[in-house]
Amino acid sequence: MNDIRIHFDIIADIHGRFDKLEALLARLGYRHDGTSYVPPAGRCALFLGDLIDPKPGHVCPGSVRATLHAVKAMADRGQARVIMGNHEFNAICYHTPGRTEKWLRHHGDKNQATHQGTLDDFPDHKDPAGEWQTLWMPWLKCLPLFLDLNGLRAVHACWHPQHIALLDGRTLEDEDFLHAAADKTTPEGEAIEIVLKGIEVPLPPPHGFFDHTGVWRKNFRARWWELPADGIDCRDLVFPANHAIPNIPVPPDAAAMFQPYPAGAAPVFFGHYFKPADAALDPERPNVACLDHSGAKDGPLVAYRWNGESLINPGHYVTHA
Numbered sequence: 605m606n607d608i609r610i611h612f613d614i615i616a617d618i619h620g621r622f623d624k625l626e627a628l629l630a631r632l633g634y635r636h637d638g639t640s641y642v643p644p645a646g647r648c649a650l651f652l653g654d655l656i657d658p659k660p661g662h663v664c665p666g667s668v669r670a671t672l673h674a675v676k677a678m679a680d681r682g683q684a685r686v687i688m689g690n691h692e693f694n695a696i697c698y699h700t701p702g703r704t705e706k707w708l709r710h711h712g713d714k715n716q717a718t719h720q721g722t723l724d725d726f727p728d729h730k731d732p733a734g735e736w737q738t739l740w741m742p743w744l745k746c747l748p749l750f751l752d753l754n755g756l757r758a759v760h761a762c763w764h765p766q767h768i769a770l771l772d773g774r775t776l777e778d779e780d781f782l783h784a785a786a787d788k789t790t791p792e793g794e795a796i797e798i799v800l801k802g803i804e805v806p807l808p809p810p811h812g813f814f815d816h817t818g819v820w821r822k823n824f825r826a827r828w829w830e831l832p833a834d835g836i837d838c839r840d841l842v843f844p845a846n847h848a849i850p851n852i853p854v855p856p857d858a859a860a861m862f863q864p865y866p867a868g869a870a871p872v873f874f875g876h877y878f879k880p881a882d883a884a885l886d887p888e889r890p891n892v893a894c895l896d897h898s899g900a901k902d903g904p905l906v907a908y909r910w911n912g913e914s915l916i917n918p919g920h921y922v923t924h925a
Contacts, residue, residue: 612650613643613922614758614908616875617689619900620658620668620721628905628924640677648682650751651675652875652895653689653760653800658721659900668725676743688747688776689760690800690876695719696744696776697786699729699736708786714819745776749799756910757869761802761876762828764863767795802876803828805858807838813848816878824849825877829865829892832858843888844879865892871916873908885921892916899924 613632618625634641634649643649655675656668678684697709698719709715716723728734749771750759757763770791776782784792804823807813812822826832827843832854842849865872867889875896881903887893893916899905904923911920 610648611646611912612648612685612753612756612910614650614652614756614873614895614910616652616873616895616906617654617878617900618651618671618905619654619662619691620656620664620671620725621662621899621905622667622670622674623664624899624905624924625671625674628907628922631922631924632907632909640681640683641674643678643683649675649678649684650758650873651684651686652758652873653687653747654691654875654896654900655686655689656695656722657691657719660717660721662901663721663724666725668722672740685751685758686747687751687758687760688744688749688800691718692744692747693776693785693796693800695722696741696782699741700782700786702786703783708783742777745782748775749796752870755870755912755914757872759872759874760800761874762798763865763872763874764795764798764803764828766863767798770795771799800876802826803861805838805841805854805861807850808852808855811850811852813846813850826858826862827888828862829872829889831862831864843894844877844883865889867891871910871914873910879903884918885923886918887916890915897923 629641633644655671675684675686679686694709700708702708723729726736729736750768774781784790785796787793788797803826805826806823812820815821824842826841832841836854837851838854839849839851841854869891871891873893873895877894877896879894879897881898883897895906895908897903897906907922909920909922
């Protein structure tokens with residue numbers, strides 16, 4: 605594919621909401637020809653990961669499987685590009701035995717609940733000859749961890765040059781890399797954590813907060829494209845805004861975690877952060893845009909129609925309804 609002539613329709617965090625994906629593609633002018641969704645001339649879809657794992661209470665039987673088949677069919681024809689999200693990475697680890705008796709991702713209640721909507725769509729997921737193991741595990745493993753195209757960048761959570769450089773050209777098809785990436789104490793594991801899950805700043809003890817899933821957190825997701833100013837409060841650095849974060853100074857050593865995104869760099873698009881459903885359809889900065897507007901739950905599934913511009917145009921956002 606020659607990216608110079610292609611304009612992209614960038615879509616984040618479907619989480620098995622095939623109903624919304626189908627509606628969004630129709631609004632974008634894609635048509636189904638019996639095999640896959642065909643984009644308008646000169647356009648290509650670009651999916652930012654987290655295709656799988658519906659949120660509890662928002663599961664439609666068969667929707668994860670339908671989403672995967674739709675996206676893969678487009679990718680197989682060169683009509684879509686796809687990068688990995690943290691849910692794809694977690695799923696691969698969940699289904700991969702480690703070099704001891706443990707799985708690369710623990711099969712505890714919390715992890716199983718997060719992945720249950722996908723497991724339900726593939727009741728054969730333990731069968732080595734079944735669809736999940738023979739088709740989807742190999743395909744997910746080959747997904748790139750980010751894309752640096754002609755004029756735009758795509759990553760699931762955080763464009764961090766140091767970690768991007770370490771991951772460049774790597775895929776989870778490499779078994780040694782997969783096992784290293786599943787270990788948060790390795791350079792590969794640290795890079796995966798940041799690129800697919802974002803910078804998470806620790807709160808000084810005993811502070812913490814409940815996230816949108818009801819889980820008690822001791823770290824908060826930060827505005828990674830900025831360099832924290834001296835004395836900035838945690839509540840001013842969290843992304844998206846969250847008044848449950850205590851209004852206390854960011855630990856001084858947190859600045860070392862950040863590599864701010866340059867104002868003159870190519871526009872970067874990402875998902876992951878579950879912005880409020882009613883958040884304005886605006887970028888975070890003129891060249892930084894999160895496209896996850898809680899489409900997995902009650903928010904809109906959002907696309908950005910990139911036509912080669914170096915500054916993100918709010919008029920190019922499209923929602924599924």
